[in-house]
Amino acid sequence: AQTVTQSQPEMSVQEAETVTLSCTYDTSESDYYLFWYKQPPSRQMILVIRQEAYKQQNATENRFSVNFQKAAKSFSLKISDSQLGDAAMYFCAYSAGAGSYQLTFGKGTKLSVIP
Protein backbone atom coordinates (compact mmCIF):
# COMPACT_ATOMS: atom_id res chain seq x y z
CA ALA A 1 0.00 0.00 0.00
CA GLN A 2 1.13 3.50 -0.73
CA THR A 3 1.96 5.76 2.18
CA VAL A 4 2.73 9.46 2.38
CA THR A 5 4.72 10.89 5.27
CA GLN A 6 5.01 14.50 6.30
CA SER A 7 7.48 14.60 9.15
CA GLN A 8 6.94 18.24 10.13
CA PRO A 9 3.62 18.72 11.97
CA GLU A 10 4.24 22.47 12.27
CA MET A 11 6.56 25.01 10.73
CA SER A 12 6.90 28.75 10.77
CA VAL A 13 8.49 31.25 8.43
CA GLN A 14 9.14 34.97 8.52
CA GLU A 15 7.20 36.98 5.98
CA ALA A 16 9.17 37.37 2.71
CA GLU A 17 11.47 34.48 3.61
CA THR A 18 11.62 31.00 2.07
CA VAL A 19 10.41 27.78 3.65
CA THR A 20 10.57 24.15 2.57
CA LEU A 21 8.01 21.54 3.55
CA SER A 22 9.05 17.90 3.41
CA CYS A 23 7.19 14.91 2.07
CA THR A 24 8.26 11.33 1.44
CA TYR A 25 6.21 8.55 -0.04
CA ASP A 26 6.41 4.85 -0.50
CA THR A 27 5.29 3.11 -3.68
CA SER A 28 6.25 0.28 -5.98
CA GLU A 29 4.61 1.99 -8.96
CA SER A 30 6.60 3.67 -11.71
CA ASP A 31 3.74 5.83 -12.99
CA TYR A 32 2.20 8.15 -10.45
CA TYR A 33 1.30 11.71 -9.60
CA LEU A 34 2.19 13.88 -6.64
CA PHE A 35 0.36 16.93 -5.37
CA TRP A 36 0.58 19.61 -2.74
CA TYR A 37 -2.71 20.92 -1.41
CA LYS A 38 -3.28 23.95 0.79
CA GLN A 39 -6.08 24.07 3.36
CA PRO A 40 -6.58 27.58 4.77
CA PRO A 41 -8.79 28.25 7.81
CA SER A 42 -11.82 28.15 5.51
CA ARG A 43 -10.94 24.43 5.18
CA GLN A 44 -11.41 24.23 1.42
CA MET A 45 -8.66 22.16 -0.18
CA ILE A 46 -6.84 24.10 -2.87
CA LEU A 47 -4.35 22.58 -5.26
CA VAL A 48 -0.97 24.29 -5.06
CA ILE A 49 1.14 22.25 -7.46
CA ARG A 50 1.28 18.88 -9.19
CA GLN A 51 4.10 16.70 -10.49
CA GLU A 52 3.95 13.76 -12.85
CA ALA A 53 6.51 11.11 -11.95
CA TYR A 54 7.64 10.65 -15.55
CA LYS A 55 8.69 14.29 -15.76
CA GLN A 56 12.23 14.96 -14.59
CA GLN A 57 11.75 18.70 -14.46
CA ASN A 58 10.53 20.04 -11.15
CA ALA A 59 7.13 21.74 -11.27
CA THR A 60 6.89 25.46 -10.55
CA GLU A 61 3.89 27.70 -9.95
CA ASN A 62 4.82 31.30 -9.26
CA ARG A 63 6.32 31.36 -5.73
CA PHE A 64 5.79 27.62 -5.25
CA SER A 65 8.20 25.00 -6.51
CA VAL A 66 8.96 21.39 -5.75
CA ASN A 67 12.10 19.34 -5.40
CA PHE A 68 11.13 15.94 -6.76
CA GLN A 69 13.68 13.23 -6.04
CA LYS A 70 12.22 10.08 -7.56
CA ALA A 71 14.93 7.68 -6.43
CA ALA A 72 14.70 8.95 -2.88
CA LYS A 73 10.88 9.11 -3.07
CA SER A 74 10.94 12.65 -1.82
CA PHE A 75 8.70 15.53 -2.87
CA SER A 76 9.33 18.76 -0.98
CA LEU A 77 7.54 22.07 -1.46
CA LYS A 78 9.43 25.34 -1.43
CA ILE A 79 7.54 28.57 -0.83
CA SER A 80 9.51 31.68 -1.73
CA ASP A 81 8.76 35.23 -0.58
CA SER A 82 6.28 33.91 1.97
CA GLN A 83 3.12 35.93 2.44
CA LEU A 84 0.64 36.09 5.29
CA GLY A 85 -1.92 34.41 3.06
CA ASP A 86 0.31 31.35 2.79
CA ALA A 87 -0.51 30.43 6.38
CA ALA A 88 -2.44 27.16 6.18
CA MET A 89 -2.25 23.40 6.49
CA TYR A 90 -0.32 21.88 3.62
CA PHE A 91 -0.97 18.32 2.53
CA CYS A 92 1.18 16.19 0.30
CA ALA A 93 -0.78 13.66 -1.75
CA TYR A 94 0.01 10.70 -3.97
CA SER A 95 -2.01 9.09 -6.71
CA ALA A 96 -0.98 6.05 -8.72
CA GLY A 97 -1.23 6.06 -12.52
CA ALA A 98 -4.22 6.60 -14.74
CA GLY A 99 -5.93 3.38 -13.66
CA SER A 100 -6.05 4.33 -10.00
CA TYR A 101 -8.76 6.45 -8.43
CA GLN A 102 -7.33 7.05 -4.99
CA LEU A 103 -5.50 9.99 -3.53
CA THR A 104 -3.42 9.14 -0.48
CA PHE A 105 -2.72 12.10 1.78
CA GLY A 106 -0.08 12.80 4.36
CA LYS A 107 -1.15 14.10 7.77
CA GLY A 108 -0.26 17.65 6.92
CA THR A 109 2.09 20.43 7.99
CA LYS A 110 0.70 23.53 9.65
CA LEU A 111 2.54 26.57 8.30
CA SER A 112 2.53 29.82 10.23
CA VAL A 113 3.78 33.05 8.66
CA ILE A 114 5.24 35.59 11.06
CA PRO A 115 4.79 39.24 10.07
Next chain:
Amino acid sequence: SQTIHQWPATLVQPVGSPLSLECTVEGTSNPNLYWYRQAAGRGLQLLFYSVGIGQISSEVPQNLSASRPQDRQFILSSKKLLLSDSGFYLCAWSRLYGGSKTEAFFGQGTRLTVV
Protein backbone atom coordinates in the same frame (compact mmCIF):
# COMPACT_ATOMS: atom_id res chain seq x y z
CA SER B 1 -15.36 25.95 -16.20
CA GLN B 2 -15.98 23.18 -13.74
CA THR B 3 -17.45 23.81 -10.33
CA ILE B 4 -18.33 21.59 -7.42
CA HIS B 5 -21.08 22.32 -4.93
CA GLN B 6 -21.41 20.67 -1.56
CA TRP B 7 -24.05 21.31 1.06
CA PRO B 8 -24.83 21.97 3.77
CA ALA B 9 -21.76 23.78 5.05
CA THR B 10 -22.45 22.91 8.68
CA LEU B 11 -24.76 20.41 10.28
CA VAL B 12 -25.55 19.45 13.86
CA GLN B 13 -27.42 16.20 14.20
CA PRO B 14 -28.43 14.06 17.19
CA VAL B 15 -27.12 10.56 17.63
CA GLY B 16 -29.34 8.07 15.85
CA SER B 17 -30.67 10.53 13.30
CA PRO B 18 -30.24 10.05 9.53
CA LEU B 19 -27.76 11.93 7.37
CA SER B 20 -27.74 13.09 3.78
CA LEU B 21 -24.93 15.20 2.32
CA GLU B 22 -25.11 16.15 -1.31
CA CYS B 23 -22.47 17.03 -3.85
CA THR B 24 -22.91 18.08 -7.46
CA VAL B 25 -20.39 18.86 -10.16
CA GLU B 26 -20.96 21.20 -13.09
CA GLY B 27 -19.07 21.72 -16.30
CA THR B 28 -17.73 18.21 -16.82
CA SER B 29 -19.09 14.79 -17.68
CA ASN B 30 -18.39 11.35 -16.26
CA PRO B 31 -16.20 12.58 -13.42
CA ASN B 32 -14.73 10.35 -10.77
CA LEU B 33 -16.35 11.36 -7.50
CA TYR B 34 -15.04 11.00 -3.97
CA TRP B 35 -16.10 11.43 -0.36
CA TYR B 36 -13.35 12.12 2.17
CA ARG B 37 -13.51 12.62 5.91
CA GLN B 38 -11.06 14.72 7.85
CA ALA B 39 -10.98 14.23 11.62
CA ALA B 40 -9.65 17.07 13.75
CA GLY B 41 -5.89 17.53 13.33
CA ARG B 42 -5.57 14.67 10.87
CA GLY B 43 -5.26 14.08 7.16
CA LEU B 44 -7.95 13.06 4.78
CA GLN B 45 -9.40 9.57 4.77
CA LEU B 46 -11.06 8.31 1.60
CA LEU B 47 -14.52 6.92 2.37
CA PHE B 48 -16.06 6.23 -1.04
CA TYR B 49 -15.34 6.76 -4.68
CA SER B 50 -17.41 6.34 -7.81
CA VAL B 51 -16.38 5.99 -11.44
CA GLY B 52 -19.91 6.02 -12.85
CA ILE B 53 -23.63 6.08 -12.12
CA GLY B 54 -24.53 3.42 -9.59
CA GLN B 55 -20.90 2.37 -9.15
CA ILE B 56 -19.68 2.85 -5.59
CA SER B 57 -16.49 1.58 -4.00
CA SER B 58 -16.08 1.68 -0.24
CA GLU B 59 -12.67 2.09 1.29
CA VAL B 60 -13.47 1.93 4.97
CA PRO B 61 -16.15 -0.17 6.70
CA GLN B 62 -18.38 2.23 8.57
CA ASN B 63 -21.78 3.52 9.40
CA LEU B 64 -22.01 5.45 6.15
CA SER B 65 -23.08 4.72 2.59
CA ALA B 66 -22.85 6.56 -0.70
CA SER B 67 -24.94 6.70 -3.83
CA ARG B 68 -24.60 8.20 -7.29
CA PRO B 69 -28.06 8.56 -8.77
CA GLN B 70 -26.90 10.84 -11.59
CA ASP B 71 -23.64 11.35 -13.44
CA ARG B 72 -22.67 14.48 -11.53
CA GLN B 73 -24.38 13.87 -8.21
CA PHE B 74 -22.87 12.09 -5.24
CA ILE B 75 -24.66 11.57 -1.94
CA LEU B 76 -23.30 10.51 1.43
CA SER B 77 -25.85 8.97 3.78
CA SER B 78 -26.34 7.31 7.10
CA LYS B 79 -29.43 5.70 8.58
CA LYS B 80 -28.33 6.28 12.17
CA LEU B 81 -25.50 8.64 13.07
CA LEU B 82 -22.93 7.80 15.71
CA LEU B 83 -20.88 10.24 17.77
CA SER B 84 -17.80 8.99 15.93
CA ASP B 85 -19.27 10.21 12.62
CA SER B 86 -18.47 13.79 13.59
CA GLY B 87 -15.91 15.39 11.33
CA PHE B 88 -15.31 17.44 8.24
CA TYR B 89 -16.56 15.82 5.05
CA LEU B 90 -15.19 16.76 1.67
CA CYS B 91 -16.52 15.87 -1.75
CA ALA B 92 -14.12 15.89 -4.67
CA TRP B 93 -13.98 15.10 -8.37
CA SER B 94 -11.30 14.19 -10.86
CA ARG B 95 -11.09 12.77 -14.35
CA LEU B 96 -8.81 11.42 -16.99
CA TYR B 97 -8.02 14.03 -19.59
CA GLY B 98 -6.07 13.12 -22.70
CA GLY B 99 -4.71 10.01 -20.99
CA SER B 100 -3.43 11.99 -18.05
CA LYS B 101 -5.06 12.15 -14.68
CA THR B 102 -6.22 15.48 -13.40
CA GLU B 103 -5.86 16.45 -9.80
CA ALA B 104 -8.81 16.22 -7.43
CA PHE B 105 -10.95 19.33 -7.05
CA PHE B 106 -12.65 19.73 -3.72
CA GLY B 107 -15.91 21.18 -2.53
CA GLN B 108 -16.03 23.53 0.40
CA GLY B 109 -16.77 20.79 2.88
CA THR B 110 -19.42 20.03 5.49
CA ARG B 111 -18.68 20.24 9.17
CA LEU B 112 -20.81 17.57 10.83
CA THR B 113 -21.25 17.53 14.57
CA VAL B 114 -23.15 14.63 16.08
CA VAL B 115 -24.47 15.41 19.54
